Amino acid sequence: NAGVMQNPRHLVRRRGQEARLRCSPMKGHSHVYWYRQLPEEGLKFMVYLQKENIIDESGMPKERFSAEFPKEGPSILRIQQVVRGDSAAYFCASSPRGQPPYEQYFGPGTRLTVT
Amino acid sequence: AQKVTQAQTEISVVEKEDVTLDCVYETRDTTYYLFWYKQPPSGELVFLIRRNSFDEQNEISGRYSWNFQKSTSSFNFTITASQVVDSAVYFCALNNNAGNMLTFGGGTRLMVKP
Numbered sequence: 001n002a003g004v005m006q007n008p009r010h011l012v013r014r015r016g017q018e019a020r021l022r023c024s025p026m027k028g029h030s031h032v033y034w035y036r037q038l039p040e041e042g043l044k045f046m047v048y049l050q051k052e053n054i055i056d057e058s059g060m061p062k063e064r065f066s067a068e069f070p071k072e073g074p075s076i077l078r079i080q081q082v083v084r085g086d087s088a089a090y091f092c093a094s095s096p097r098g099q100p101p102y103e104q105y106f107g108p109g110t111r112l113t114v115t
Numbered sequence: 116a117q118k119v120t121q122a123q124t125e126i127s128v129v130e131k132e133d134v135t136l137d138c139v140y141e142t143r144d145t146t147y148y149l150f151w152y153k154q155p156p157s158g159e160l161v162f163l164i165r166r167n168s169f170d171e172q173n174e175i176s177g178r179y180s181w182n183f184q185k186s187t188s189s190f191n192f193t194i195t196a197s198q199v200v201d202s203a204v205y206f207c208a209l210n211n212n213a214g215n216m217l218t219f220g221g222g223t224r225l226m227v228k229p
Contacts, residue, residue, distance in 0.1 A: 033216065042206060043160075045216035056215045091160060093217075103150065104217060106160035 002027065004094050004107035005074075012113045019079040019086070021110045025094030032075045033104055034067060037089040049075060082114045117142045119209050121220035128197055129228050136192045136223045138207030144168075149183065149190045150208040150217065160206070166190065197227045 005024040013019050025032050030051055035043040045059040049069035060067065064082075069075040079086055089111050093104035118141040128134045140149065151163040164174065166183055174181045178195045194201055204224045208217040 035217075035219075042219040042221045043217070045218070048215045059216065089158065093160075103162050103165045105162060106152070108157075108159045111158075 004029075004092055004105055006090075006092050006107035006110050008110060009108060010111050010113070012115060013082045014115055015083060016081050019082050019112055021077040021079075021090050021092075021112070023075040023077070023092030023094075023107060025075070025092075026105055029094035029096050029105075031095045031097065032069050033093040033095075034075075034077050035091045035093065037091060037109075039088070043091060046077075079112075082112070084114050087112055087114045117144075117147075117209050117211060117218040119207050119218055119220035121205075121207055121223050123223045124221065125224045125226070127226045127228065130199060131196050132227075133193060133195050134197050134225065134227075136194075136205050136207075136225065138190045138192065138220060140188050140190065140207070140209045142209060142211060144211040146211070148210045150210065151181070151190075151192050152206045152208065153203045154206065154222070155203040163192075194225075197225075199227050199229055201225060202227045 004026055007022050011019055032049045034046040036046055037043045047060050047067045048056040051069055052071050064080045066078045089109045091106050091109045093106045095102040095104045120139045122137055126134060147168045149166045153161045153163055164181055171183050171185055180193045182191045204222045206222045207220045210217050
């Protein structure tokens with residue numbers, strides 16, 4: 001009964017490099033959410049995806065950030081040309097359906113450090 | 116717009132004390148859902164409870180209990196006879212009926228000392 005899987009758990013990137021964060025939802029879950037937790041802060045919603053569709057990306061920065069959830073394979077959060085301010089913990093969550101709001105089960109997070 | 120406020124940023128208690136974590140929320144929706152999550156030092160987020168806005172019954176699960184007061188827009192969380200393993204950051208969160216995103220409070224760091 002595997003939970004939400006995220007990898008890598010820790011990622012170090014130099015400024016200007018690309019970061020790719022992967023999330024495999026729980027078995028049977030087709031809804032994926034990405035959140036960012038800046039140091040000493042709560043979690044902030046970034047994007048909500050279903051298979052092959054972005055449903056809500058209202059929390060995504062306008063530039064450098066993108067997300068996808070292909071028909072096959074994990075969901076990917078991509079950050080291009082990373083800057084120090086991108087250093088944070090990125091959490092992925094999944095739920096079996098969107099409506100009504102079901103509990104979202106979170107992965108262990110990816111801690112991104114930009115040097 | 117939705118908002119969740121956890122006014123207590125940090126609480127320190129001695130083992131076996133009872134402790135209540137406050138959560139106040141704002142929303143224009145009449146149907147909404149409230150959640151509590153625990154983030155232990157290892158960093159993962161653990162789901163604790165979900166309540167909908169139509170169910171104001173208090174809930175008890177072992178040493179945990181939740182008090183939902185719609186009149187004051189609060190959803191407080193009490194740990195009875197706290198233990199060192201309860202030390203964590205606790206987040207309250209709100210989701211409207213659209214089902215898209217959780218709006219989190221800033222979290223309360225609970226430290227339980229032996």
